[in-house]
Amino acid sequence: MSDPQPEPLRAANHYVLLIPGLPEQFLSSEELQEFLVRLLQEHPQLVDADLARYPTPQAQAQRLIDTTCELEVSPGETVQWHPVRLSKRRSASSGQSST
Numbered sequence: 001m002s003d004p005q006p007e008p009l010r011a012a013n014h015y016v017l018l019i020p021g022l023p024e025q026f027l028s029s030e031e032l033q034e035f036l037v038r039l040l041q042e043h044p045q046l047v048d049a050d051l052a053r054y055p056t057p058q059a060q061a062q063r064l065i066d067t068t069c070e071l072e073v074s075p076g077e078t079v080q081w082h083p084v085r086l087s088k089r090r091s092a093s094s095g096q097s098s099t
Helices: 029-042 057-067
Strands: 014-018 025-028 070-074 077-084
Touching: 014 029, 025 029, 029 057, 029 070
Parallel strands: none
Antiparallel strands: 014 025, 014 077, 070 077
């Protein structure tokens, strides 16, 4: 029996969000998209020519998720997001038989 192939990291459903001065946050892909939509709405100057080709803020946010992992919000302040794989921890008793 062979081990199942791990899913590609880019296909991950969770991301770690890094904002200067704040603790790291773990977000689902939907939560990250919502965060980026709000960020683009609060900072319209971030919508460059590439993002402007996409008709909705949701599509623009998805473009960012698909093509980059950071966005400079202001000089010296960069927001970053990176795909992560989250797995459930096994409890200490899992896999052990009781006697």
